[in-house]
Every structure is written in structure tokens, then in C-alpha cells.
Amino acid sequence: MTVRISAFSWVPEIARGFVKDLRVRWALEECAIAYEEELIRPLGECPDAYRQWQPFGQVPAYRDDQVEMFESGAIVLHIARDNPALSPPDRNGQARMESWVFAALSTIEPRFQTLFLIDDALAATPEGAAFRQRMVELLDKRLREFASWLGAREYLVDRFTAADIIMATVLRDIRGHDFLIPYPELTAYLERCEARPAFARALDAQMIHFSDHASA
Ligand SMILES: N[C@@H](CCC(=O)N[C@@H](CS)C(=O)NCC(=O)O)C(=O)O
Numbered sequence: 001m002t003v004r005i006s007a008f009s010w011v012p013e014i015a016r017g018f019v020k021d022l023r024v025r026w027a028l029e030e031c032a033i034a035y036e037e038e039l040i041r042p043l044g045e046c047p048d049a050y051r052q053w054q055p056f057g058q059v060p061a062y063r064d065d066q067v068e069m070f071e072s073g074a075i076v077l078h079i080a081r082d083n084p085a086l087s088p089p090d091r092n093g094q095a096r097m098e099s100w101v102f103a104a105l106s107t108i109e110p111r112f113q114t115l116f117l118i119d120d121a122l123a124a125t126p127e128g129a130a131f132r133q134r135m136v137e138l139l140d141k142r143l144r145e146f147a148s149w150l151g152a153r154e155y156l157v158d159r160f161t162a163a164d165i166i167m168a169t170v171l172r173d174i175r176g177h178d179f180l181i182p183y184p185e186l187t188a189y190l191e192r193c194e195a196r197p198a199f200a201r202a203l204d205a206q207m208i209h210f211s212d213h214a215s216a
Helices: 021-030 048-053 072-080 091-121 126-150 162-175 184-194 197-210
Strands: 004-008 036-040 061-063 068-070
Touching: 004 021, 004 197, 021 072, 021 162, 021 197, 048 061, 068 072, 072 091, 072 162, 091 126, 091 162, 126 184, 162 184
Parallel strands: 004 036
Antiparallel strands: 004 061, 061 068
């Protein structure tokens, strides 16, 4: 099977190691599936041909011999489907895995992304500062609830699955802003996921494109 994914040829230092093609690379590494890359210039005008593949001009996009698709969560679930390296064997386990993918992407990640946008644009104003504080509280509430559920569990669904790839990459963004400090169980979970050899290989594969002499 030939697998091809899109990724950026360069990003600013702050984004290196956090671009969302990491999720797809990680899933492919866990399943020992080789892949090719199509590198996109991040700051240039996105070619129309690429928008046929990824309508928003974002990365990642994915294709194999059977499908052409975009959205990192959907891609990771596609890779996991019928693959014992990433998916539980039973329907209930698969359903729980899918639930956690959506929980990470729609219940936790947007809380952090809103905060990130406020940091950029609004926090200097009194209204922005108050709004930001409210958003911090809402994010913290979600993290507290998640930490309470996770407790001493090793992974989200009995064993490592696609859901852990998505949740860990969401938590990596959040950890960089210190919001995980009150929740050592979340930090331990994240470190457990990051200790996997497939994660290290995926990270290296993304980072290799961002050497200092590369440019947008
Ligand atoms: N929901 C999308 C988000 C993808 C996304 O935000 N990609 C970023 C890189 S991490 C990007 O392409 N940003 C450029 C842009 O939005 O124009 C997914 O999970 O695939």
C-alpha cells in the first residue's frame, strides 16, 4: 500500500514538533506503515490542486490506495481501523476509542485553542483579561474532570490506541503553557505516551524538515 501525507516544509520555531501531521506520522509508525510526504509551503498561497485534497489548505492530508482524506482525527481513525496495533479487537473497545478521539478534539482541544487566540489578540485589554481568566477556568475544569477520570489508568482504553495519539498531542500543546502542573496524572500519562518509540520516530520525521537553513 502506498501512503502519502502532507506536511509543512518549514514552520516557526514555536510550532516545531507540534504540527498536526505528527498525529498521522505517529499512527503510521505504530502500525509500521511506510509513507511518503508531500511538503507544503506554509506561508505561501496554497495551490488550488492542494485544496482539492485539503479544502482549508491545512496539513495534514492523507491518501492511500483506497482513500483520500483530511482532518488528523479522521485520518488516525482510518489508519487504526482493523489494525490491531492501534485499535481494540471488540466493538465496545472501538466505540470507546472513538469517543475519546472526539473528546480530545471537541471537548478539550477547543478550550485551549480559544485561550491561545486570546493570548495573541486580546489579553492586553481589561475585557480581554477577564475573558481570558474565564477561559482559563473553563480549560482547568475540563482538565480536572479528565484527570479525575484517568486516575491511575495507563491508557484511555485498556491498552494504547489511536485515542491516545490524539489525546497526547492535545495535551502536549497544553503542557507548554503550564496548565497541566496541577494534574500529575495527566503529565504522567502524557510522558507514558511520549516514551513510545513510535512517537520518537514520528517527531524526528517532522523535525528533520525544520533545519535552520530551510525557509518558508
Ligand atoms: N482540524 C485540523 C486542523 C489542522 C491544522 O490546524 N493544521 C495547521 C498546522 S498544525 C495548519 O495547517 N495551519 C495553517 C492554516 O490553518 O492555514 C486537523 O486536525 O487536521
